[in-house]
Amino acid sequence: MKTKFIVVLFLTFSTIGFSQKQALKSATKALKSGNIEVANDALKAAEGQLDAADEKMKAQFYFLKGQVLSASGTDSLDKIEKAAEAYNKSMEIEKAAGSSKYTSEASLKLQTIRQTLIENAIKDQNAKNYKGASEKLYTGYRTNKKDTIYLYYAAGNAVNGKDYDAALKYYEELKSLGFNGESTEFYATNKETGKEESFDSGKTRDLMIKSGNYIKPEDRKTASKKGEIAKNIALIYINQGKDEEAMKAIEDAKKDNPNDNALLQAEADVFYKLGNIEKYRELMEQIVANDPENPDLFYNLGVSASKLGDDENAMTYYKKALELKPNYSNAQINIAALILSGEKNIVDEMNNLGTSSKDYKRYDELKAQRMDLYKSAVPYLEGALENKPDNIEALRTLMNIFYQLDDPKADEVKNKLKALEGGN
Numbered sequence: 001m002k003t004k005f006i007v008v009l010f011l012t013f014s015t016i017g018f019s020q021k022q023a024l025k026s027a028t029k030a031l032k033s034g035n036i037e038v039a040n041d042a043l044k045a046a047e048g049q050l051d052a053a054d055e056k057m058k059a060q061f062y063f064l065k066g067q068v069l070s071a072s073g074t075d076s077l078d079k080i081e082k083a084a085e086a087y088n089k090s091m092e093i094e095k096a097a098g099s100s101k102y103t104s105e106a107s108l109k110l111q112t113i114r115q116t117l118i119e120n121a122i123k124d125q126n127a128k129n130y131k132g133a134s135e136k137l138y139t140g141y142r143t144n145k146k147d148t149i150y151l152y153y154a155a156g157n158a159v160n161g162k163d164y165d166a167a168l169k170y171y172e173e174l175k176s177l178g179f180n181g182e183s184t185e186f187y188a189t190n191k192e193t194g195k196e197e198s199f200d201s202g203k204t205r206d207l208m209i210k211s212g213n214y215i216k217p218e219d220r221k222t223a224s225k226k227g228e229i230a231k232n233i234a235l236i237y238i239n240q241g242k243d244e245e246a247m248k249a250i251e252d253a254k255k256d257n258p259n260d261n262a263l264l265q266a267e268a269d270v271f272y273k274l275g276n277i278e279k280y281r282e283l284m285e286q287i288v289a290n291d292p293e294n295p296d297l298f299y300n301l302g303v304s305a306s307k308l309g310d311d312e313n314a315m316t317y318y319k320k321a322l323e324l325k326p327n328y329s330n331a332q333i334n335i336a337a338l339i340l341s342g343e344k345n346i347v348d349e350m351n352n353l354g355t356s357s358k359d360y361k362r363y364d365e366l367k368a369q370r371m372d373l374y375k376s377a378v379p380y381l382e383g384a385l386e387n388k389p390d391n392i393e394a395l396r397t398l399m400n401i402f403y404q405l406d407d408p409k410a411d412e413v414k415n416k417l418k419a420l421e422g423g424n
Helices: 002-032 036-047 055-072 077-097 103-126 130-143 148-160 164-176 202-210 226-239 243-254 261-273 277-290 295-307 311-324 329-341 343-351 357-387 392-404 409-420
Strands: 184-190 196-199 214-221
Touching (some): 077 103, 130 148, 148 226, 226 243, 295 311, 343 357
Antiparallel strands (some): 184 196, 184 214
16 A cells, blocks of 8 residues: 555656646747747646746746746836746756756846836936836835845935835835945046046956056045935925934934034034024034045035025035135036026016116116126136036036126137037
8 A cells, every 4th residue: 555655646746747847838838929828827837836846847937937927017016026036036946956047048137127127217217207216216126135226216216206205115224224325436537538437347447448548547435325314314204294203313323423424414404404503503513623624525515505595604615615625616616606696686676676766776786786796706617617618507607697798708608618519
């Protein structure tokens, strides 16, 4: 009896194996002919017996499942994610078994899925469909959780789309992962154009240097994004009316890096939003004291102050950055922009004047103020263009100012602008 039972059991397993082989064969054939529905039905038939299958069949099953899900779920992020999971599962099984029949192709198909996701996310972002971009980037992260930068960009798009619950979820996940966003960027100068270019890796950049077409290689470390993340979490809480949680988010972030300037700036920004200007100024002074000779720090403080509407301090910080780094083009551009922002109030008052002699007199005074404002912006725009002569917006602004001032240099700037814009 015992012997017969073993034989029967053996035959049963043989039948299962044969059935699975047929199902997987049918699925492969259907995929090749583009019949996704038939392939899906064949895989469903094989799935019920998967536990009894050997590793080779399991790897094949998940490889085919990935293809079916990819083909049938082009508009479904859930199916795309499951397709990626299937390809990863196929590769994991083969790695454990010491084989690689499907690994190479599964890896390639997985890469294609991820590339398509990111490309579509960029399209959504450019079209200001921030919710769509965020969801695709998050799915991209889910397909390979080592790529935490996708999670970071998903959070940013969620903020832009005002989907604060999703943004908070993503930022909290980044925090739990210890994400800081630091990376190295690789640059070199093109000998022919004289322009600096970035490269996707140091190896690629170094090869271009060896070719003789590029010079001046430079590696640059990007700043930590912990402060930005802490600030965004805090601002989301403020938007939700949760001021206490906002400050706790900053305090938690500062435990590991109490003197981190980015975190201190985030905290200062939160206090400004809460209307605590005294605390805001106190923290800004502390930031400056931490690194008083850093022009980039003063520039970033200027940007932050400007965003918060504190134009007076923004101007002070930009000028300090320029004092430390006289050819700081971005600081010069921003100073010019701040100066020119004063034009609106002048123009508004001019437009509201009447026709009395007193109004005419005031009009002439305002017109003179407007011309003085233009004149004060010119040196900063010219200084910026000395270092970045191809800045089209700066050139256009300078050209318009020269025309307003009846300055003969207007035509010269106009010709430079035409040359950069291809003669249009």
